[in-house]
Amino acid sequence: MVFDFSALVEQRHAIASGVATTMSLSLSSVVISLVAGLLVALGQRSGIRLLDYLLGAYIQLFRNTPLLIQIYFFYKALPFAGIYLDPFLCGMLALSLQTTAYMAEIYRSGFEAVPKAQVESGLALGMTRVQTNLTIILPQAIGIIMPPLGNQIIGVIKNSSLVAFITVADLFFVVYEQSVTHFRYLEFFTVGILLYMAMTIGTSWVLFGLEDWLLRRLTGQPSRAWLARPATICASEVV
Amino acid sequence: MADQTGTLLYELSTWFEATHAADILHNWPLLAKGLAATLTLACVVYGASLVLAMLVSLVRHYRVPVLGRLADAYVYGLRSIPLIMLIALMHYGVLPWLGLQYSFFFSAFAAFCLSTVAYMAEIFRGGFESLRPEELESAASIGLSPLQQLLYVMVPLIVIRILPALINQGVTLIKDTSLASIIGVIELTRSAEIIYERTLHEITLLVFIAMVYFLLCTTLNQLARKLERPL
Numbered sequence: 001m002v003f004d005f006s007a008l009v010e011q012r013h014a015i016a017s018g019v020a021t022t023m024s025l026s027l028s029s030v031v032i033s034l035v036a037g038l039l040v041a042l043g044q045r046s047g048i049r050l051l052d053y054l055l056g057a058y059i060q061l062f063r064n065t066p067l068l069i070q071i072y073f074f075y076k077a078l079p080f081a082g083i084y085l086d087p088f089l090c091g092m093l094a095l096s097l098q099t100t101a102y103m104a105e106i107y108r109s110g111f112e113a114v115p116k117a118q119v120e121s122g123l124a125l126g127m128t129r130v131q132t133n134l135t136i137i138l139p140q141a142i143g144i145i146m147p148p149l150g151n152q153i154i155g156v157i158k159n160s161s162l163v164a165f166i167t168v169a170d171l172f173f174v175v176y177e178q179s180v181t182h183f184r185y186l187e188f189f190t191v192g193i194l195l196y197m198a199m200t201i202g203t204s205w206v207l208f209g210l211e212d213w214l215l216r217r218l219t220g221q222p223s224r225a226w227l228a229r230p231a232t233i234c235a236s237e238v239v
Numbered sequence: 240m241a242d243q244t245g246t247l248l249y250e251l252s253t254w255f256e257a258t259h260a261a262d263i264l265h266n267w268p269l270l271a272k273g274l275a276a277t278l279t280l281a282c283v284v285y286g287a288s289l290v291l292a293m294l295v296s297l298v299r300h301y302r303v304p305v306l307g308r309l310a311d312a313y314v315y316g317l318r319s320i321p322l323i324m325l326i327a328l329m330h331y332g333v334l335p336w337l338g339l340q341y342s343f344f345f346s347a348f349a350a351f352c353l354s355t356v357a358y359m360a361e362i363f364r365g366g367f368e369s370l371r372p373e374e375l376e377s378a379a380s381i382g383l384s385p386l387q388q389l390l391y392v393m394v395p396l397i398v399i400r401i402l403p404a405l406i407n408q409g410v411t412l413i414k415d416t417s418l419a420s421i422i423g424v425i426e427l428t429r430s431a432e433i434i435y436e437r438t439l440h441e442i443t444l445l446v447f448i449a450m451v452y453f454l455l456c457t458t459l460n461q462l463a464r465k466l467e468r469p470l
Contacts, residue, residue, distance in 0.1 A: 065414070065452050185332040
């Protein structure tokens with residue numbers, strides 16, 4: 001087999017548009033689920049039993065079913081409810097809903113790591129529950145939350161490739177389509193993988209920098225020396 | 240009274256028809272075959288990856304000259320690409336190129352192993368890093384050889400600590416096997432697709448297989464939680 005990259009060069013604009021779709025999809029899903037995950041975690045700490053129960057059920061449901069099936073479900077079930085969404089929006093919805101469930105769990109673990117007495121003293125000072133959680137607990141939990149949150153953000157970029165199955169022309173879709181058309185699987189997929197790697201590794205570097213900056217702002221000292229970190233994207237995935 | 244029962248039964252039967260649950264009942268052999276394929280794929284990949292990941296993490300832990308760096312690069316690189324891309328590359332690109340084009344199942348197996356080994360090697364690395372110096376020193380001080388230290392002290396300690404994470408990896412694997420459907424492996428997702436492509440009742444089948452995946456994954460999660468508690 002001879003490598004032939006001419007078709008690839010010819011189709012560079014299609015691939016660039018795929019990269020753009022993947023990035024905009026991931027970015028919007030990340031922003032939505034960062035906010036929604038915080039809201040869900042706050043809802044779980046609101047002290048309302050029913051809300052806690054419902055949100056817990058939502059988290060369990062979305063964490064324990066494959067993303068592919070969630071995407072298919074929203075794509076095929078929403079029209080029955082009279083909602084006709086653009087495939088891009090539909091993929092964004094499914095991706096955000098699943099990521100929100102994961103992010104809520106991360107926020108919750110961070111909140112729980114801060115001693116409970118601090119919530120009680122915040123309430124004793126006359127602050128509301130939300131105020132206490134946001135201004136006292138969250139800043140302390142950020143050091144714990146940031147690394148797994150970063151993993152999740154990188155996970156979104158990787159998971160976004162599944163929206164190709166509901167016809168969103170993201171990077172995987174474009175690469176797949178072009179490789180079939182030109183019968184150049186190895187070349188197109190290799191370049192696709194390299195582009196995904198560039199996106200995820202680039203994002204991880206940005207997140208390391210952000211984490212460092214944020215911790216220095218909050219605690220006044222540099223965080224764990226991030227250059228000395230072991231060469232892994234998601235060290236905190238480990239127990 | 241009889242009239243009321245009749246109405247209730249009628250309503251129940253219309254409701255039952257509206258759910259199209261009969262699709263599931265009529266096609267249960269295909270669904271069962273799909274579930275069996277999902278579980279087989281997950282188990283085979285899990286077993287093979289455990290062994291390979293142990294080797295990779297040993298090579299990394301003992302810093303074997305060239306292999307150690309290669310293993311680092313492999314673990315770092317493989318974890319930064321989407322699984323679906325890897326499956327497609329293996330099935331359409333690498334395996335035919337190497338002349339290893341056996342079956343859909345084999346391609347899926349190879350791709351899943353490649354990625355699962357990388358994630359598991361990271362879990363093992365976490366286990367190795369969790370060993371405290373005094374644990375290693377006391378193992379050395381009672382005169383155990385390096386191999387004995389590894390087998391009788393390090394491995395048991397590591398396994399207990401990483402067991403919940405390993406089970407979580409299994410949960411992820413079961414969910415990820417749904418991606419094998421795109422290259423034509425007839426596992427649970429693909430078998431449901433085959434049925435609803437014929438009957439056009441997608442929602443029934445999708446909800447049903449989502450429930451199956453949910454049951455499998457929550458059972459494993461509960462197991463992981465139980466194991467986590469006494470430690």
